[in-house]
Amino acid sequence: MSTAIAHALNEGLRSVMEEDDKVLLIGEDIGRLGGVFRVTDGLQKDFGEQRVVDAPLGEAGIVGSAIGLAMAGYRPVCEIQFDGFVFPAMNQIITQLAKYRHRSEGRVSLPVVIRIPVGGGIGAIEHHSESPEAYFAHTAGLRVVSPSSAQEAYDLIRASVRSDDPVVFLEPKHNYWLKGEIDRSAAPAPIGTAKVVRPGDDLTLVTYGALVPTAVKVAAAAAEDGRSVEVIDLRSLSPIDDATIFASVERTGRLVVAHEASQTAGLGSEIVARVQDELFYSLEAPAIRVTGYDTPYPPSRLEGDWLPGLDRILDAIDRSFTY
Amino acid sequence: MSTAIAHALNEGLRSVMEEDDKVLLIGEDIGRLGGVFRVTDGLQKDFGEQRVVDAPLGEAGIVGSAIGLAMAGYRPVCEIQFDGFVFPAMNQIITQLAKYRHRSEGRVSLPVVIRIPVGGGIGAIEHHSESPEAYFAHTAGLRVVSPSSAQEAYDLIRASVRSDDPVVFLEPKHNYWLKGEIDRSAAPAPIGTAKVVRPGDDLTLVTYGALVPTAVKVAAAAAEDGRSVEVIDLRSLSPIDDATIFASVERTGRLVVAHEASQTAGLGSEIVARVQDELFYSLEAPAIRVTGYDTPYPPSRLEGDWLPGLDRILDAIDRSFTY
Amino acid sequence: MTDDLFSLLSPDGVLSDAANASVDLRGMFSDMVMSRRVDTEAIALQRQGELGLWPSMLGQEAAQVGAGRALNPRDVAFPTYREHGVAWCRGVDPVSLLGLFRGTTLGGWDPTANNFNLYTLVIGAQTLHAVGYAMGIVRDGDVGTGDPERDRAVLVFLGDGALSEGETNEAFVWAAAQNLPIVFFCQNNQWAISAPYSVQSRVPVAQRAQGFGFRGVRVDGNDVVASHAVTVEALEQARAGNGPTLIEAFTYRRNPHTTSDDDGRYREGAMTDDWTTLDPIERLRTYLTTIGTDEDFFAEVASQETELSERLRAGCRALPDPEPASSFLHTYAEMPADLERQMNDHLEYVAAGEADPA
Amino acid sequence: MTDDLFSLLSPDGVLSDAANASVDLRGMFSDMVMSRRVDTEAIALQRQGELGLWPSMLGQEAAQVGAGRALNPRDVAFPTYREHGVAWCRGVDPVSLLGLFRGTTLGGWDPTANNFNLYTLVIGAQTLHAVGYAMGIVRDGDVGTGDPERDRAVLVFLGDGALSEGETNEAFVWAAAQNLPIVFFCQNNQWAISAPYSVQSRVPVAQRAQGFGFRGVRVDGNDVVASHAVTVEALEQARAGNGPTLIEAFTYRRNPHTTSDDDGRYREGAMTDDWTTLDPIERLRTYLTTIGTDEDFFAEVASQETELSERLRAGCRALPDPEPASSFLHTYAEMPADLERQMNDHLEYVAAGEADPA
Ligand SMILES: Cc1ncc(C[n+]2csc(CCOP(=O)(O)OP(=O)(O)O)c2C)c(N)n1
Ligand SMILES: Cc1ncc(C[n+]2csc(CCOP(=O)(O)OP(=O)(O)O)c2C)c(N)n1
Ligand SMILES: [Mg+2]
Numbered sequence A, B: 001m002s003t004a005i006a007h008a009l010n011e012g013l014r015s016v017m018e019e020d021d022k023v024l025l026i027g028e029d030i031g032r033l034g035g036v037f038r039v040t041d042g043l044q045k046d047f048g049e050q051r052v053v054d055a056p057l058g059e060a061g062i063v064g065s066a067i068g069l070a071m072a073g074y075r076p077v078c079e080i081q082f083d084g085f086v087f088p089a090m091n092q093i094i095t096q097l098a099k100y101r102h103r104s105e106g107r108v109s110l111p112v113v114i115r116i117p118v119g120g121g122i123g124a125i126e127h128h129s130e131s132p133e134a135y136f137a138h139t140a141g142l143r144v145v146s147p148s149s150a151q152e153a154y155d156l157i158r159a160s161v162r163s164d165d166p167v168v169f170l171e172p173k174h175n176y177w178l179k180g181e182i183d184r185s186a187a188p189a190p191i192g193t194a195k196v197v198r199p200g201d202d203l204t205l206v207t208y209g210a211l212v213p214t215a216v217k218v219a220a221a222a223a224e225d226g227r228s229v230e231v232i233d234l235r236s237l238s239p240i241d242d243a244t245i246f247a248s249v250e251r252t253g254r255l256v257v258a259h260e261a262s263q264t265a266g267l268g269s270e271i272v273a274r275v276q277d278e279l280f281y282s283l284e285a286p287a288i289r290v291t292g293y294d295t296p297y298p299p300s301r302l303e304g305d306w307l308p309g310l311d312r313i314l315d316a317i318d319r320s321f322t323y
Numbered sequence C, D: 001m002t003d004d005l006f007s008l009l010s011p012d013g014v015l016s017d018a019a020n021a022s023v024d025l026r027g028m029f030s031d032m033v034m035s036r037r038v039d040t041e042a043i044a045l046q047r048q049g050e051l052g053l054w055p056s057m058l059g060q061e062a063a064q065v066g067a068g069r070a071l072n073p074r075d076v077a078f079p080t081y082r083e084h085g086v087a088w089c090r091g092v093d094p095v096s097l098l099g100l101f102r103g104t105t106l107g108g109w110d111p112t113a114n115n116f117n118l119y120t121l122v123i124g125a126q127t128l129h130a131v132g133y134a135m136g137i138v139r140d141g142d143v144g145t146g147d148p149e150r151d152r153a154v155l156v157f158l159g160d161g162a163l164s165e166g167e168t169n170e171a172f173v174w175a176a177a178q179n180l181p182i183v184f185f186c187q188n189n190q191w192a193i194s195a196p197y198s199v200q201s202r203v204p205v206a207q208r209a210q211g212f213g214f215r216g217v218r219v220d221g222n223d224v225v226a227s228h229a230v231t232v233e234a235l236e237q238a239r240a241g242n243g244p245t246l247i248e249a250f251t252y253r254r255n256p257h258t259t260s261d262d263d264g265r266y267r268e269g270a271m272t273d274d275w276t277t278l279d280p281i282e283r284l285r286t287y288l289t290t291i292g293t294d295e296d297f298f299a300e301v302a303s304q305e306t307e308l309s310e311r312l313r314a315g316c317r318a319l320p321d322p323e324p325a326s327s328f329l330h331t332y333a334e335m336p337a338d339l340e341r342q343m344n345d346h347l348e349y350v351a352a353g354e355a356d357p358a
């Protein structure tokens, strides 16, 4: 039986809540409503209002109180309702959550997970389609992860809740209803590693989240042109699993990185900068970024064109092969 | 008579306040105290409490009210007391200030300047030595600038206040007392351009803010080894003046970028990514970043070693020449 | 929680003698009916796939029209995303309200044309903009002069949920400490999406103001006459230099949060039904009928409604798609070189017709 | 603003009959004297270049010792950066307070060892941590059981300036709505650096609580007996499940904001002088002398002071510099590969002795 990403998250949360009664959830509308995307559906009914907390409407309060709960021995999982609404919590995330282990010289762990539905392409109004990952990836002390399939969702949410580091957990909302099989018995990969989703020899295509299925389609299309594209799902956006990326590009000699977030100071630039430094002599073409443009997210009537998609990624691949 | 950067900023602010009575200042302790770095010294006395506003202790309030003042036709200049205290204002900066022109389809300009003393090396306590520029540079709709000398400070603050875009103005606090001559009559460079601070032929060294004087020393030291290093002061951290950088690297074939902020998804990565894409065939070595490490800013006893300095930059230059 | 509500027009349509005799009750009635019609049509357009989403104001017409009509033209309003009735009173073309929800724009109107700002979707953020604008009014010297052509104030809207955001409370701090010409108008519709007001607070909204040292007033938000009266009074105080007021208009969100919401998951229909019987329009209709208002008046309003409906339907479909270049054009006052390059790339894609993502 | 202050020990050293007879006045005296000595020594160490900075608590000893001594061992305190007196009462080694200001650490002690959290420098941020901790206590079932070995509460400190931060107000929202076992202890020392309290608010700090629907109490913050009594009472209410209290301890920051501050730029010495005559320690000394306390007691305290001074001076200089690897080691629970590479590069630099920036 195949499971949607949103349900896989729900199942994953349920399972860690069953295993560890210190796990609790805090967020706006996550209780009776089950969250606007229903990721927490039924959990308040089964675990009660003390463990699935309908928060007052304040994101600083959500993350700040989660920090306090973690200090008191709990493992809180916060939900931020949409990408664009995480910013009121930025002070707690950047000055407190990310830095507390360091401040306390390793004495205090803050195992807080911050779940955020991210990304565009759903025809939404402003603030509901953004990709804020770079803000978090630039902040040392946070782990940033994003699943791309039901299996990854199930594994990663469980691993994130178990992590002793704070984890920003980015859910590709465009693909919440994408289904896949889940193996619930397999030992999940440790948090922090990338995954080769489709092997290939001629070019490495790195992406994450909602763009992973697109990247697989890109690879299939490129294969028709006789180009063998290796697709890597970052999974961990910070820290970045250099080893997997380097090993691939060393073989292929070509790199394209794709994400929805704006280009400037985005993750694509980071990966490109790392690769060109490590593999200067291996690269046969410049490493190319295919990203959202350096504008605010446009009105939804324009998002189809604004977002990086199949064609732009394929064109980048073509361009790579012109070198 | 030579002027310190802090005084040049004071003078620049005074001059725009004299020229345009819509310019006003808002910040914590900027009035009678003149700001903790005295950048606004004497301005409340001369322009009154309505134009130099001692704000309640809330950064969201400072930026949010500045937005409203801008809507009412004013040109507010906010002061955030230290780099580490800008995060409570992040929601207003990212979701409102940066996006309002876009949201209003160009109908509403928000000429707000946010001054922030940034950077380390002053032996301070936590949150007083950080370099948050990447958060702003990643946010489309903001201009981000940083002066490196008294002349730049005077020119840039004036240009920033006159800009119809919101400007995040990063003041290199380590060099507040660095002195230089100011020509008050020269037409300042338009905001948005980089500057070749020292010409050279063999390698391009890009940096900004407090590291510019260090970079000039680096170039002098490299010259002794017979290496001619061109130093570029970005001045505008966003948008980036690609043309100046490209023109230089095209000639030199080598690039080192230095900044105090952490590496991952920092500005160095962005510049490197751009250059390797544009100048793939010109580069004779990988473009190298010399940055703060991917940790929170350390206790001040460690900052001397943690910060990128003369030696690390020189070593990066050496490394570049090994290719 | 309803004991201490100020009211003038009772639920069964009886008008208190204390009501200001010169108030334009017919105008209020018409505004409420017309703005409800905007709401109803928009919901229909959403069902037909013409809008992606619509946040309904059903049940909140009295609060909004009462407040909206209290504004002078020079006063400035800062709405949330639900103030369709206030927009109506300000003279904003209701067709332009639809663009944001159709995805053709993030704004849709010129905020300076009617002194009605853009909708703000980030809860609470607009309260600080309103504070800043009020600071601007003070600096313009347009407060407390006694000159009715000069004194101005700001009216900012917020929901009960917004009371929990830090930014809203900072707005209270600034407004109180600087005694600003601002009125906070909170429609306590008792829900923030699925969260009943009890999630936010155990005491009435209006009480919050006391803690910051300014006036708080509770009014029956389904009573347009009372909502209007308290807002007129609060705005007068503000314009006169007597500082801020927080008005709590106690009302009820009768529809789901937006057309995407499923309120059956978190509330019983019964309470919604109760509030339906407290309908603000019916209340005023009863009164107007009681005092013998001509049938022609009601017929005239009805015909304007029909006209409006048609205009909305046609206008919605005619809303132009934004230009592909528009986001690039409006990010900065002057376009940076790299962004121009990005725009040109983008326009080439669009021209080639191959930009749609997989 | 001082009319309604609760007080038990008058400025001239007269103790009210209402004071709890069992209170350990000698202990309070000793704690105030010792924590003042910590403060004085730290200022001296700063002058000698041993500390980069020190935020003095001079004048606030009564508020802090009153509050600090009201805590049970299981209660948890969340300080700002000025609670040296509370740290003293909690049994935190005062030498460890110095590391943060010497630059050898950003923390300096184990927050779980004495239930005294790390200093928080970001104004207001700790109020939300305290709220979360209190939510944890509720979930542990350690509130309102009536078992004095079980019930716990949180005591969080904040300044008058912190009342203006959004986060502080969100903490009030959460504490009130969830009726949490938490006490907010605000030392209104009348200044936030150079900003007099009038920049933040026109009404007393304690009044803020009313707006959120919980208790607010004003106490003479220079009266250690009263400060203690109100905190004991508020903590008892909290532990019993009767929800939060905001205590305003009205006092005065007699020194500049920190050793880096120049308060001559923004305030007159006269007001500081007035408050010097209200010294909290002298007040209690007068009372203790009046009731004939043995000279030996005062001599004993003085000798402990001397010993403390020496320990602080020696301890400060002996504070170890952090390991060059330490920031890398403490960023993540498990070090990521790239960070390990960065660390190794860094350690090589440090070993080569060439890392100092120009
Ligand atoms: C900062 C922020 N957080 C979360 C949201 C998501 N959200 C949209 S409306 C809403 C509820 C608002 O409730 P209220 O303030 O009572 O206004 P109402 O919708 O009832 O008019 C929430 C949580 C948001 N828009 N902004
Ligand atoms: C978020 C934030 N903004 C600004 C500062 C800078 N700052 C440090 S202390 C201070 C004043 C605090 O005043 P108050 O809360 O009254 O505490 P006190 O220093 O009087 O004890 C300010 C503005 C800060 N630490 N954090
Ligand atoms: Mg509501």
Ligand SMILES: [Mg+2]
Pocket (backbone or CB within 6 Å): D159, D160, D161, D187, D188, D189, D190, D191, D192, D193
């Ligand atoms: Mg204070």
